[in-house]
Amino acid sequence: MKKGLIVVILISSILSGCVLFEEKGASHAVIHTSQEETITQIAERLEDTKELYDTVVIAADSSLLISYKVKHLYRFDMKGIEKDLEAWLKDQYPDQEITLSSDYKIFLESFQLFEKLSQKNISEKEALSEMKKIISLKNELT
Amino acid sequence: MSQQKEPLFQAETSRHDKKRPLVKNCIKAFVVGGIICTIGQLVTVLLIIYFPFTEQTAGNPTVSIMVFLSMLLTGFGLYNKLGQFAGAGSAVPVTGFGNAVVSAAIEHRSEGLVLGVGGNIFKLAGSVIVYGVVSAFFLALIKTLLIQWGVL
Numbered sequence: 080m081k082k083g084l085i086v087v088i089l090i091s092s093i094l095s096g097c098v099l100f101e102e103k104g105a106s107h108a109v110i111h112t113s114q115e116e117t118i119t120q121i122a123e124r125l126e127d128t129k130e131l132y133d134t135v136v137i138a139a140d141s142s143l144l145i146s147y148k149v150k151h152l153y154r155f156d157m158k159g160i161e162k163d164l165e166a167w168l169k170d171q172y173p174d175q176e177i178t179l180s181s182d183y184k185i186f187l188e189s190f191q192l193f194e195k196l197s198q199k200n201i202s203e204k205e206a207l208s209e210m211k212k213i214i215s216l217k218n219e220l221t
Numbered sequence: 222m223s224q225q226k227e228p229l230f231q232a233e234t235s236r237h238d239k240k241r242p243l244v245k246n247c248i249k250a251f252v253v254g255g256i257i258c259t260i261g262q263l264v265t266v267l268l269i270i271y272f273p274f275t276e277q278t279a280g281n282p283t284v285s286i287m288v289f290l291s292m293l294l295t296g297f298g299l300y301n302k303l304g305q306f307a308g309a310g311s312a313v314p315v316t317g318f319g320n321a322v323v324s325a326a327i328e329h330r331s332e333g334l335v336l337g338v339g340g341n342i343f344k345l346a347g348s349v350i351v352y353g354v355v356s357a358f359f360l361a362l363i364k365t366l367l368i369q370w371g372v373l
Contacts, residue, residue, distance in 0.1 A: 089256065092263040184275040219278060 107136035108196035110206045114138035117172065121145065124167065130160050135189045137196070137210060142176040143168065144210055146186045157181055178214045188213045250310030253303065257314045261287050284315050291316035295323040321345040 105126065107118040118138045125134045125145075130153040137144040145168070149157050161179060168177045180186075192209050195201040201209075264286050268279045294300040300320050304311045311317060322342060329341035343350065367373045 089259075092259050182275045182277065184269045184273075184279075187270070216273060216275060219275065 103133045103135075103190060105134045106190065106193045106197075107134075107138075108193045110137065110139040110196070110203060110210065113140065117143070120171070121168070124164075128160070128164070130156070133186065135186060135193050137189055137192060139207060139210060142178065142210065142214070143172060144178050144189055144213060146180045146182070146189045148183075148186060149181055176214075178217055180217050182217065185213060185217050188216065246308055249306065250308050250313075253307035253310035254314055255310075257287075257311065257316055261314070287315050288319035291319035292323045295320045296327070318346055318349055321349075 105122060107122050109115055109118055118136050121136050121138075121143070122134070125131055125136070125147065130150055131147045132150055133148040135144075135146050145164075149160060153160065161181065165177065165179050168179065192201075192206065192213065195209075196206060261283055265276075265279045265283045268274045268282055269276065274282065291300055294303075300311065300316075301324070304320070311320070322345075325344045325346070326338050326342045329337040329344075331337065332341075364373070
């Protein structure tokens with residue numbers, strides 16, 4: 080009885096790790112339609128980066144939100160990947176506020192926003208405030 | 222005085238001593254410590270998914286939850302059984318900190334609440350707090366200076 084309980088807890092806690100590695104694929108959405116070109120450009124750049132596997136790009140007129148997951152073997156070089164991407168983005172889109180994150184929570188939240196945007200059941204205003212919320216979550220420090 | 226006798230004496234006693242199963246103990250500690258850390262990772266993932274914590278900010282609440290759980294287990298008398306089986310595997314993760322605090326409090330309960338529990342609760346865990354705070358202070362000092370000088 081006791082042993083069975085321990086085994087069940089162990090297996091469920093180990094298997095719960097799988098949720099982190101569920102692949103969602105590349106996804107991108109716009110809040111303002113004028114940014115369509117931007118996101119296809121960024122999506123191409125992210126496609127070329129072999130270290131990343133799941134990416135979410137959300138673009139508004141004044142801000143860009145990009146989150147991604149890094150393949151496990153390349154996680155040692157996460158800082159370098161972020162630096163490269165940030166430099167490229169700053170160079171390409173100098174007048175937009177860029178938020179770049181590899182954090183799992185940011186990924187989850189922006190993926191939810193992407194789903195809402197692609198199903199079109201969210202207004203522009205709501206989407207913008209949600210995006211702002213995600214950006215402030217990213218900038219939060221301990 | 223005792224130094225003259227010691228080598229002989231020690232050789233004699235160690236001949237009769239039961240040999241410690243060092244490798245077995247290490248494996249036990251490794252496995253149990255790993256399981257405790259897996260549970261900690263589970264708590265982190267739950268905090269990330271169901272609460273507004275990022276990977277960066279989920280660390281602190283995870284530590285406090287794990288310490289709290291080990292305090293409860295110590296109070297119910299389960300953690301010392303685990304400690305007997307796993308040794309360092311149960312003492313090295315943060316859960317060992319909660320165990321050290323509560324076991325000292327339980328042990329000195331009979332001497333009263335103020336002089337017993339209050340005076341002795343940090344008997345074991347106090348050194349963790351002291352050295353933790355001191356080393357954190359110096360690290361923060363070094364980091365601040367390096368940032369000021371533009372190295373970092």
